[in-house]
Amino acid sequence: MKKKIILLSGLATSLLLSGCWDVTEPQRMYYVDGLGIDYKEGQYEIYLQLINFTNVATSESSNPNPHPQAAQAEVGQSKGKTLEEALFKLFRSIDQKVFWGHLTYIIFSKEAMQDKNALSILDSVLRYRETRYQIWTYCTEDPIKDILLIMPILNKSLTSSKLGNPLNTADQETFIEPVNFRNLVIGLNEPNHEIGIPYVTINKNWEMAKQQGQDTAFMGVGVLSKDGFKGFLKNDTARGMQWMHNRTHRGEVTFKLDDNETDYLTTTLEKIKVAIKPVVKNNQVTFEVDVKLNATVNGFKRNVSEKEIRKKIIKEVKKEIITTYEEALAQDIDIYRLSEQLYRKNVKVWKKLEKDGKIPLTSSSISKLKIDVNQVNSGRKIFTGTINE
Structure with a gap:
């Protein structure tokens, strides 16, 4: 009788254990790698780059031709009066949970940095519990969607792209110093309350057998202050910064x-x-x-x-x-x-x-x-x- 009581109490206790029943399986989530933000006609325009991790191992292996149907990334686009509204509109067309813990970089357009728009965006991103202070930050005047759709040279993984990891080539040349969210917040909070964000352009120096290749290149900085955007320093006018x-x-x-x-x-x-x-x-x-x-x-x-x-x-x-x-x-x-x-x-x-x-x-x-x-x-x-x- 005593053994039966112990057995029944053990079964009752096991029913109270939560286990991992409320955890989303990794294969049932989408992972954000890049976020592009523009501002036009009083609305935020966002570009969300979702990375396909099933193709990461393929593109890093010796096989140079991953399956054509296994795209490394897709880019979604949406508009809203606030950044959050634009994101929620985009969520309506996404069929899996979105995970932000792998967000690697953010690209601002010139318009998104003006009139303190960037400060509002920074605050929104950093308040979310899944984001980190190690997110790389860039600015551009080129179409953001085109930049997010560019594949690295030799179809390498997006996780090792120039935007995803700008430190890869730092030992070859440090023309423009990379800036992450931590540097950005410190630079804006402390004198002189200005920070230079790497300026990114689409580079067409590379070619493949059947078509012209594209990659990104750092060509200067866009200077952001606590009062908004100050201006660009590009090409030769930015060279003195490295010394x-x-x-x-x-x-x-x-x-x-x-x-x-x-x-x-x-x-x-x-x-x-x-x-x-x-x-x-x-x-x-x-x-x-x-x-x-x-x-x-x-x-x-x-x-x-x-x-x-x-x-x-x-x-x-x-x-x-x-x-x-x-x-x-x-x-x-x-x-x-x-x-x-x-x-x-x-x-x-x-x-x-x-x-x-x-x-x-x-x-x-x-x-x-x-x-x-x-x-x-x-x-x-x-x-x-x-x-x-």
């Missing part, structure tokens, strides 16, 4: 060996170390900038001295830093975050000079710009051509 922080792994400069010739030389620059010192005199502040780097010489056509190469590198890096600074200044952008440098190192003076978190800057605010080339490496050869003419 003004310590997070650049690798970059290049190209210059003429002689002003009277057409011979050009490209050098690889690495191990960039930057020191910015605020100098205060009579309630006026200027900044002394010291940039140290190493250089490696790539192929060239004639014999050249280390002294000549060093001189050319210093001249070119200075020019790029000043060009970017002046282009940004014309749009009232503190591109090198000089206001933050003063805030960190002399907050009393910063409080006297700041207005809305920024200090007044002019073309002469950088009073000293010193470039030191610590080493000029010749690679496997000395500073002479490989083939004698």
Whole structure:
């Protein structure tokens, strides 16, 4: 009798256990990888990229031709007066639960960053419990849907695309520093309350056997402030940014060996170390900038001295830093975050000079710009051509 009582109590207890009966099976969910946001005629226009994980293993294996019916991703589109309304309208046409925990990146159009629209979007995304602070952030002027539909080179997995993981190629070149939600929130909350978001374009440099291929490329930054969008710095006007922080792994400069010739030389620059010192005199502040780097010489056509190469590198890096600074200044952008440098190192003076978190800057605010080339490496050869003419 006692054994029966124990058995019945055990069965009753097991019925009270919840187990995993309320958990959605992974194969019965859609996974968001990318989100594009535009703003037109008073409405938010969203593009939701759903990634197909059943094709991820195929596209990462040695098989270059995954099943044509197994699309890596599909993009849905919807509009609404708010971001949430647009999403709910899109949910009406989705036949599975949507999981946001794998959201990897967000692309803003220029219009979506204006008039504080981006700040509202950031707040909405970060309030949702499934999203994270490691979401990469981009901006563009190209059609967002076209960008989201681009497949990586050689049909690699979308999870390893340039937008999905911009750090993949950081060791090759760090032209534009990637920015995630954490960087974005810090940059907008602290002086100078501005942040440069990587500017993405559609690149057509690659070709396949039957058609022209496309991929994405970082071509500059779009600067966002707590008051809205400030402007773009693209192509050559953005080049100076890579020499003004310590997070650049690798970059290049190209210059003429002689002003009277057409011979050009490209050098690889690495191990960039930057020191910015605020100098205060009579309630006026200027900044002394010291940039140290190493250089490696790539192929060239004639014999050249280390002294000549060093001189050319210093001249070119200075020019790029000043060009970017002046282009940004014309749009009232503190591109090198000089206001933050003063805030960190002399907050009393910063409080006297700041207005809305920024200090007044002019073309002469950088009073000293010193470039030191610590080493000029010749690679496997000395500073002479490989083939004698």
